[in-house]
Amino acid sequence: MQNNKRVVVGLLVLVVAIMIIVGVQRADAPAPVTVPETADVVEETAEVSEVAVTGEDVAYFPESKGFYARPEAPGVYPGVVMIHENRGLREEIKQAARELAAEGYHVLAVDLYKGTVMETQEEARAYSSQYDKAVGVANMRAAADFLRAEGATKLASLGWCFGGAESLALSTSGEALDATVIYYGRLTTDTSQLAKLQAPVLGIFGDQDQVVPVDSVTTFEAAVKDLGVPIAVHMYEGVGHAFANPSNPNFAPEETEDAWRKTLAFLESHLR
Numbered sequence: 001m002q003n004n005k006r007v008v009v010g011l012l013v014l015v016v017a018i019m020i021i022v023g024v025q026r027a028d029a030p031a032p033v034t035v036p037e038t039a040d041v042v043e044e045t046a047e048v049s050e051v052a053v054t055g056e057d058v059a060y061f062p063e064s065k066g067f068y069a070r071p072e073a074p075g076v077y078p079g080v081v082m083i084h085e086n087r088g089l090r091e092e093i094k095q096a097a098r099e100l101a102a103e104g105y106h107v108l109a110v111d112l113y114k115g116t117v118m119e120t121q122e123e124a125r126a127y128s129s130q131y132d133k134a135v136g137v138a139n140m141r142a143a144a145d146f147l148r149a150e151g152a153t154k155l156a157s158l159g160w161c162f163g164g165a166e167s168l169a170l171s172t173s174g175e176a177l178d179a180t181v182i183y184y185g186r187l188t189t190d191t192s193q194l195a196k197l198q199a200p201v202l203g204i205f206g207d208q209d210q211v212v213p214v215d216s217v218t219t220f221e222a223a224v225k226d227l228g229v230p231i232a233v234h235m236y237e238g239v240g241h242a243f244a245n246p247s248n249p250n251f252a253p254e255e256t257e258d259a260w261r262k263t264l265a266f267l268e269s270h271l272r
Helices: 002-028 038-049 091-101 121-128 133-149 162-171 214-226 253-271
Strands: 053-061 064-071 079-083 106-109 155-160 179-183 201-206 231-236
Touching: 053 091, 053 133, 064 091, 064 133, 079 091, 079 133, 079 162, 091 106, 106 133, 133 155, 133 162, 155 162, 155 253, 162 179, 179 253, 201 214, 201 253, 214 231, 231 253
Parallel strands: 079 106, 079 155, 155 179, 179 201, 201 231
Antiparallel strands: 053 064, 064 106
């Protein structure tokens, strides 16, 4: 019984000793360092770095209202004439205009179809077969005039599919552009027409495209180079026509993201 008491007393002494040691260590420990609220700082920086964008429908050509997107902050910005694919000025084109405006551009997404928007390729092919190219070029040139009137310092054209071909048409119309971007648009190899090119060209294509085959892209690229016009062509492997269109079955997200980065770098290089 006495042995048990000794054991209990010993344990109590040991516990008290440990508590004293821990208390001393805590007393000797440095005071907690007050860390700045970096999360709030990062969030505030992100908000400052984001470019607020405003967008609205504007009348710039008879029977046509385009979507005009621009940074809210006053300043001098380059301009981009953005051209829709063959189903008209749909919401995904307007969203692309907003995204590009957030990079510091005045963007006018033109309407070459007088307000008509389609869902199917059957409708689009039927409508585009009646498209008046001369009126379309006049429409796009009016868009360029609109952007200059809004203070755009330099100008580029950018389009997808049908709009890619129209981007090339605008750049060979005599319009003074500083850059031309073509996403898988039908191409011409007529040197008398291409001789009117004055601006550097960026071409984005897929090697599985049945509408704009690789051979036509290669021939186009060689013809433009022979004329002494700077051109950069990016051919993406394993993707087909309209791969950058989120509403298209051929949509390829990774290739689309990479193509957009290349587009932004190209515009930055030639418009700033």
